[in-house]
Amino acid sequence: MGEVIVITSGKGGVGKTTTSANLGAGLASLGNRVCLIDADIGLRNLDVVMGLENRIVYDLVDVTGGNCSFRKALIKDKRFENLFLLPAAQTKDKTAVNPDQMRALTEEIKGDFDYVIVDCPAGIEQGFRNAIAGANQAIVVTTPEVSAVRDADRIIGLLEKEDLREPKLVVNRMRYQMVKHGDMMSIDDIIEILAVDLIGVVPEDEQVVVSTNRGEMVVMNDSSRSGQAYRNIVRRIRGEEVPMMNLDDESGFFSKLRRMIGLK
Amino acid sequence: MLEFINRIFGRENHSSRNVAKERLRLVLVHDRAGVSPELLQTLRIELIQVISNYMEIDENALEVSLDSNESQVALVANIPVKKMKRTMQTETA
Numbered sequence: 001m002g003e004v005i006v007i008t009s010g011k012g013g014v015g016k017t018t019t020s021a022n023l024g025a026g027l028a029s030l031g032n033r034v035c036l037i038d039a040d041i042g043l044r045n046l047d048v049v050m051g052l053e054n055r056i057v058y059d060l061v062d063v064t065g066g067n068c069s070f071r072k073a074l075i076k077d078k079r080f081e082n083l084f085l086l087p088a089a090q091t092k093d094k095t096a097v098n099p100d101q102m103r104a105l106t107e108e109i110k111g112d113f114d115y116v117i118v119d120c121p122a123g124i125e126q127g128f129r130n131a132i133a134g135a136n137q138a139i140v141v142t143t144p145e146v147s148a149v150r151d152a153d154r155i156i157g158l159l160e161k162e163d164l165r166e167p168k169l170v171v172n173r174m175r176y177q178m179v180k181h182g183d184m185m186s187i188d189d190i191i192e193i194l195a196v197d198l199i200g201v202v203p204e205d206e207q208v209v210v211s212t213n214r215g216e217m218v219v220m221n222d223s224s225r226s227g228q229a230y231r232n233i234v235r236r237i238r239g240e241e242v243p244m245m246n247l248d249d250e251s252g253f254f255s256k257l258r259r260m261i262g263l264k
Numbered sequence: 265m266l267e268f269i270n271r272i273f274g275r276e277n278h279s280s281r282n283v284a285k286e287r288l289r290l291v292l293v294h295d296r297a298g299v300s301p302e303l304l305q306t307l308r309i310e311l312i313q314v315i316s317n318y319m320e321i322d323e324n325a326l327e328v329s330l331d332s333n334e335s336q337v338a339l340v341a342n343i344p345v346k347k348m349k350r351t352m353q354t355e356t357a
Binding site: 145146149150153154157179181182183184185186189193 | 279280281282284285287288289291292295296
């Protein structure tokens with residue numbers, strides 16, 4: 001019986017879909033059977049991020065509406081044979097599915113998989129309630145900005161009300177150079193305020209854009225720092241103890257200068 | 265440039281990181297307490313009415329907010345006084 005993990009954030013644009021795709025691919029690359037569900041009905045995107053947009057025949061609403069079985073609607077990933085996507089409907093709206101249907105669906109799917117990852121839409125309305133309905137774990141994604149952390153706090157409160165206790169936090173798009181210069185909140189600042197467990201920090205990385213442009217996941221890129229960060233989160237989800245990455249990058253002007261004049 | 269000078273002289277507290285942290289902290293105090301801006305605005309107006317019976321205050325500079333430490337939430341009102349009144353004058357009197 002698999003785990004159902006919802007990836008949520010409250011605020012849009014912080015990287016829920018990218019995180020869902022990368023954690024799904026990362027878990028699949030380690031041999032787990034993974035099903036990703038795009039719960040963002042009306043604004044489907046997980047298919048595009050994963051490069052599977054041309055292969056959609058059936059969607060989530062077809063399954064919950066009883067038009068086809070979930071197995072028939074699943075799209076098999078090109079790269080990992082044990083990674084599947086259940087895409088969202090694009091032409092319906094979020095009221096086309098209700099939380100009871102989602103609970104029943106995830107209950108059925110998790111029998112076939114080790115991990116079911118639900119990509120939640122932004123907001124706190126029905127789309128959010130649908131996405132969390134069948135979940136037994138939650139990962140909250142935020143970025144080091146006042147607005148995103150505020151929404152994360154709201155979401156954590158709502159998750160706890162729905163009995164999804166102890167959600168885990170991913171801080172995305174971290175820029176250590178800015179923290180060092182006093183221009184961005186640090187991980188400690190955010191954790192202190194939210195009082196929640198950290199499961200990973202993903203540095204700001206142009207490689208994420210490059211990968212997404214190609215419909216690939218950065219977690220597959222061995223040389224990228226964000227890929228490494230996602231691989232670490234994957235291992236933590238699997239229950240391994242992985243120390244937090246030292247992301248204090250040495251690309252600043254003074255460290256370059258120090259290297260140049262041979263001080264280090 | 266000013267920012268740079270501030271950094272050199274170690275005025276860490278004014279860094280945008282600390283500004284962000286402090287603003288976030290205050291926003292969350294309000295969010296978590298479930299206090300609406302309307303409620304605080306009403307409270308502010310009524311505070312002005314009551315206190316104006318006793319002293320002349322600077323209404324524009326008056327600040328009412330919630331603050332918190334680890335265990336409790338406090339209502340903090342910063343009310344600059346312009347002049348004390350010698351006798352109580354109620355508007356109804």
